[in-house]
Amino acid sequence: MTTTPPAPPTTDWWRDAVFYQVYIRSFADGGDDGVGDLAGLRDRLPQLAELGVDALWINPFYPSPMADHGYDVADPRDVEPVFGDLADFDAVLAQAHDLGIRVTIDLVPNHTSDQRDWFVAALAAGPGSPERARYVFRDGQGPDGATPPNNWPSIFGGPAWTRVPDGQWYLHLFAPEQPDLDFTHPEVLADLEQTLRFWLNRGVDGFRIDVAHGMAKAPGLPDVAFDSDTGLFDDHGPDDPRLDQDGVHDIHRLVRRVVDGYPGAMTVGEVWVSSEERLARYLRPDELHSAFNFRLLTADWTTTDLRAAVVDSLAAVATTPAPACWVLSNHDRPRHVTRYGGGEIGTRRARAAALLQLALPGMAFVYNGDEVGMPDVDLPDEALTDPVWFRSGGTDRGRDACRIPLPWSGQEPPYGFSHGTQTWLPMPAGWAGLTVEAQAGDPDSMLSLYRRALALRREVTGELTWDEAPEDCLAFRRDLGDRQLLVLVNLGGEPVRVPAGEVLLVSAELAEGALPVDAAVWLAV
Template identity: 45%
Template sequence: MTDALLVEARRADTAAWWRQAAVYQIYPRSFADASGDGIGDIPGILSRVDYLAELGIDAVWLSPFYPSALADGGYDVADYRDVDPRLGTLADFDALVAALHERDIKVVVDIVPNHTSDLHAWFQEALVAGRGSAARDRYIFRDGTGVDGAEPPTDWVSTFGGGAWERVADGQWYFHHFAVEQPDLNWANPEVRADFVRTLRFWSDRGVDGFRIDVAHMLTKDLTEPLPSRAELEALERGTGDHPLFDRDDVQDVYAEWRAVFDEYDPPRTAVAEAWVASPERRAKYASAEGLGQAFNFDLLEADFDAAQFRDIITDNLQQAKQTGSSTTWVLSNHDVTRHATRYGLPALNGRPVKQGTEWVAAGGPAEQIDREQGLRRAQAASMLLLGLPGSTYLYQGEELGLHEVAEITDAQRQDPAFFRGGEYDGLGRDGCRVPLPWSADGSSFGFGADGAHLPQPAWFTDFAVAVEDADPDSTLNLYRRALHLRHALQTDEELAWEPTGRDDVLRFARPGGWTVVTNFGTEPYPLQLGEGRVVLATTPLQDGAVAGESTVWIVEH
C-alpha cells in the first residue's frame, strides 16, 4: 500500500454515514472569534472550515450557539430556533452549513430539551401568568412547605450545588436540576413535546444532518406527591425505568416521536444521546433504531491508561452495539471533563470519577503532580487506538493540538456555575477545557480573535498553536491529520479481532482488509512482528523495530 492512503477518500454519502464517523466537537464560544469581542462565533468557525477539512473529520458537532445569558455556557437556551446575536445570525449559520457540506462535512447540533433559560419567553410568561396557569404547566412549579410555603417542596440538591428549587414572587417554587437559571420543562405537557418537534424540523430543514441530545435520560419525570426526601431519592435504583427523575422508560415515547420526524428526511437525520445510565441494557434503549439510534459510551472517560481496562471496555461496548444494531461511540475528552492529556499525566484514577473532590487537585496542575510529557504521549497513543476502532469517534476541539487542561484561571475569571456552587464537578468546574484555542504563536489571543479571549489563555499555548504545529511534521496536529486521512482509506466493516501479544500491557487487534493496531500501554518496548505488513503510523518512532512504551502503531499489509 502506498502513500496514496493519505489522499482523502470519503465514504459514499449514505444514510449510514454516522456509524463510523470521526466527529469533531466545536464549543463555538471558544473556537474562533471573527467579531473581535473575545467570544467565538459562527463567522469565526466559517473562517476555519478549510482547517476542519484538512484535518479529515466526517462531521462537526456544534455545542449550543442559541441566544443565551451564558449562565451555563450556552446550555441555558432562551430561543431554540435562532442564533445568539453575539455569535452571528441565521444567515451566518446557513453559510456555515453550506461551506461544511461543500467539503463533505456533516453538521450535528446540540439540542437541550430538559430545561430552558429563565429568559425564555415561556418562562417569562409563566412568571407573570401565576399559579395554576397553562404557562406554568410547561415547567415544574410546586407550592412550598412549612409556614406560608416558605420552605422548598423537597430538600433535593441541584447538580451544580445548592437547592434544586427556586421561589418566585408569588411564593411558588420551580424545579431546576442544574443552575437556577435553567428551569426544567414539564415533558408531560403536549405543548412542550410539540414545540421541540418544531425545533427539530426547523434545523433539519436548514440542512442539519443530526442532533446531539443533552442529558437525554432526564426529560420525563414522575413528581406525584408525596415527593420523596433527598435521602429517599438517593436510595432509589436508577436502572429500573421508573425512577422519579432519571432514565424513565416513558422518555422513549418522546424519542419514538422524534425518530418519526428524523425519518421524514432523506437521508434520515441522526441523533446521539448523552445518557448517563446504570447499565448497558438501559443505554441500549436510547441507541435503538426506533429511538435516537446512537448513545454515547463514556466508559473510557473514567478509565485509566491501562490495557486491561481498555480491552474490557472496547469488547463490552462493541457487543452492546451489535445487540442494538447501532454503532458504538468512543470519547476521551469533551466540554465537561478534564482533557485526557492532563488526566493521563496525573496519578491513576483507580475507578474514581473523572472530576471528584480535592484529591483531583487543580485539574491541570499543580506542576509537581502532573507529568505533561507522559500525559501527552499517552493521549496520542489512546487517541490513535480509538481512531482504529469500529464505530464513531468523537474528538473535542484542541485535542488535535495536544492541549492540556488550563489551570491558570483566577477565581474572578471563572465562568462555570459548577465552580461557584460546587456540585458533581471538582472544585474548579469545567472552564479549564473551554479556554479559546491558540491559532498563532503570539498576539493578545494567540490568533483566536482581534482583542483578547473570554477565558485567559496561558503562555504555554505558544508551543501548541495551530501555526506552530502545522509547520512541524511530527506535531500532534499532523499526527491527527495523518490518522484521520488513513482512517478514511482503511475503514471497512465494523469488526475487529483481538490478537495475542504475550504481554498484559499490550493490545493488538486486526480490522478487515489488512489493518492492524498495536498499543503498548507499558514502558518497555514491544518487539513487533510485521509479517507481510508495514507501519504507516506511529505515535512514537519505533525503537529497533519495537513499539515504544506508551505508544500506538498502525500496520497495513503490503
C-alpha cells in the same frame, strides 16, 4: 430565510464518521470581542476539511443570557447575537456542505432559560395557570410551603428547586436559570417538534441531544434515596427519580419520527446511565440513532480499564442497530492530556489514545483542541465562569479548564484566536508550539498524527477481533482492503517487540523494532 440543501442523503453516513466538536465560544473569533462565533468557524472550515473530519457537532449558539454558556436557551430557533445571526449560520452550513462536511447541532430539550418568553409568562401568570403547566411548578412542604417539594439535588450543586415570590417552587436539575420543562404537556412536545423541523428544514444533518436521559421525571416526584453530595453527572442508577425514567423513551420516539422524515439526518444522545443494558434501551430502532458511551472517556490509562471500556461499549450496542460511539474528551470533562498525567507523559499517552480511538469501529468524536494536544489550564479564581464553581460555593472549580480558546498561530496570546487582545477565558503563555500553525508543518506533531490517522481510517472496515498481546498491551485487528490492520498499544513499563508487518502509523518512534512505553502503532499485516 435562506435554505441550504443537506449533504447527499447517504442514510448511514454517520455510522463510521469522525465528528469534530466545535465549542463555539472557544473555537475561533471572527471579530475582536474574544468570544468564538459563527464567522470564525466559517473562516476555519477549510482547515477542518484538511484535518479530515466528516461532520461537525456545534455546541449551542442560540439566544441565551449565558448563565451556563448557551445551555440556558432563551429561543431555540434563532442565533445569539454574540455568535452572529441566522444568515451566518446558513453560510457555515453551505460552506461546510461544499467542503463535504456535515453539520450537526446541539438540541437542549430538558430545560429553557429563565428568560425564555414561556418562563417569563409563567412567573407573571401565577399558580395553577396554563403558562405554569409547561414547567414543573409545585407547592412547597410544611405549613407555610417554605420547604422544597422534595429533596432533589441539582446536578450543578445545591437544591434542584427555587422559590418564586408567590410561594411556589420550580424545578431545575441544573442552574436556577435553567427551569425544567414538563414533557407531559402537549405544547412542550409540539415546541420540540417545531424546533427540530426549523433546523432540519434549513439543512442540518442531525442533532446531539443534551441530557438525553432527562426530560421524564418519576411520577409523584419522590425523594432521592442517595447521598446528594456527589460530582457532576454522577450516575445513581435506575433508582434516580430525576433521570433515565421510562417516559423518556416516548420523547425519543417522537424525535425519531420527525428526523426520519429527512433522509440522512441522525441523532446522538448524551446518555449517562448505570449499565450497558440501560444504554441499549435508548438505541432501539425507533429511538436514537446513536449515543455516547463514556467508558473510554472515564477509563484510566491501564490495560484493564481500556480493554473493558472497548469490550463493554461494543457489547452495549451489539443487540441494537447503532454503532459504538467513542469519545476521549469534551467540554464537560478534563481533557485527556491532563487526565493521563499532563505534561510530556500526558501528551505521549494522548497520542497513543488517538490511535486507539480512531482505529475502533463506529463513530468517533474529536473535541476541538484534541488534535493539537491541548491540556486543561489551571485558571485563577477570578477568571472562572462556570455555574458549577458558583453553585458549589467555590469547592468545585467547574469545567472552564477544558474550555480554553483554541490556539491558531503566533507566539503569544491570543494566538490568532481573535482579532482583539483579550479572550473570554485567558489563554496561557508558552503555547506557541501548540498552535495549529506551528504543528501544521511538523510531520511529528499531534496535528500531523491526527491528519494521517483520519486519512487512513477511511480504508479500515469490519469488526474488531482481539489479538494475542504481550502483558500490559492491547492488540486487535480490523480489515484493511486485502490485508488486516493490527493495532498495538503498549501500556506497560517496557518496550515491546512489534510484529512483522508494514508500519502505517506510530505515535512514538520505534526503537530497534520495539514499541516504546505509552505508545501505539498501526500495522498492515
